[in-house]
Amino acid sequence: MPFRPVQSEKLSSAVVRQIEQLILRGVLRPGERLPSERELSDRLGVSRPSLREAVAELHERGLLTSRAGAGIFVADVLGSAFSDALVKLFSDHDEAVFDYLSFRRDMEGLAAERAASLGTETDLKVIQSLFDKMEAAHAKRNPADEARLDADFHLAIIEASHNVIMLHMMRSMYQLLREGVFYNRQIMFKQRTTRSTLLDQHRAINDALQARDPKAARAAVEAHLSFVEDALRKDRINEKNEDIARQRYERVQNRA
Structure with a gap:
């Protein structure tokens, strides 16, 4: 028996x-x-x-x-998620940045869908509270606070999905983002128009979650991260073009 x-x-x-x-x-x-x-x-x-x-x-x-x-x-249980050599490799290659954003779009879209369905009322209150703080930071024009709250807002959605594997995996990814391994998050908050657009996108995510609309929540997250990806690609192109322009300027100055 x-x-x-x-x-x-x-x-x-x-x-x-x-x-x-x-x-x-x-x-x-x-x-x-x-x-x-x-x-x-x-x-x-x-x-x-x-x-x-x-x-x-x-x-x-x-x-x-x-x-x-x-x-x-x-303990720093996330510390062993990636080796130091791999972290250095990530930070040296743009390919990793855009693969990271693609991965986030897939994972966070799923997390938002789950959070809209499975998140408790308290989960949604946490997300609402973080969005309210984002609005306050936006009004104060504090890019550092906005960047920090942006990360906290996204992690709160992942927490509300109630999947512990996804939670710890994404926390380790966000730790690298906070350390500037993938990109400097504050770059996204430099220009006023971009900051306002980002706030509107987070508002759309929050509204969909508070309405418990899984499809709209996922679509809002995916639209937001596609915008971030596009903005970073443009920033990389602008950096490259500016470098070429400086070389041309130096040539003109040397010939004068």
Whole structure:
């Protein structure tokens, strides 16, 4: 018969499982500091020895890390997504930039479709709140804040899709974007007309999600990322043309 004796679970094992789930679901993020031992044991309703045993196991698994005098943090579990050599290769070739945008268009279109159907009311409130902050940053003409909120807005949609594999995969991609590996996001916010267009595109995405319209949400994301791709291609062409123009100018100046 396929039955086995029921065994009670150790408290430390239950703590391990809960923290694992929080990391898996993206609630606890890489680099995030955990509460103090006293606070965490109180919240979890376990003794400090049980908590220490759980933390030690999570340390061993590479999910938590300690910093002297600072506390316990969620480990940078995204750090191994790409090797340093591959990251350098990405940053040196435009081909990677446009493949990245194509990949994002496919993945985020799917995420938006799922978020419109599967996202909870709280998920949609998070997305709405981030869009409201984007509008406020736009009014203040702060490109750095707009770029940061832009990334947070897109990640909130991925979180609302409730697919943990997609979540961690896309978070690792966004980390490279924040570090300027694929392109400098602030380039997109330089000109007033472009900034307004981008805000309108995010408004269309948000409206479709709040209306729980999967097809419209996916179409809005795809249109937005196609615009970003086109704008970056034009920027690359302008850079190339300006370089040629400077060479011609230097030639004229040298002949004068």
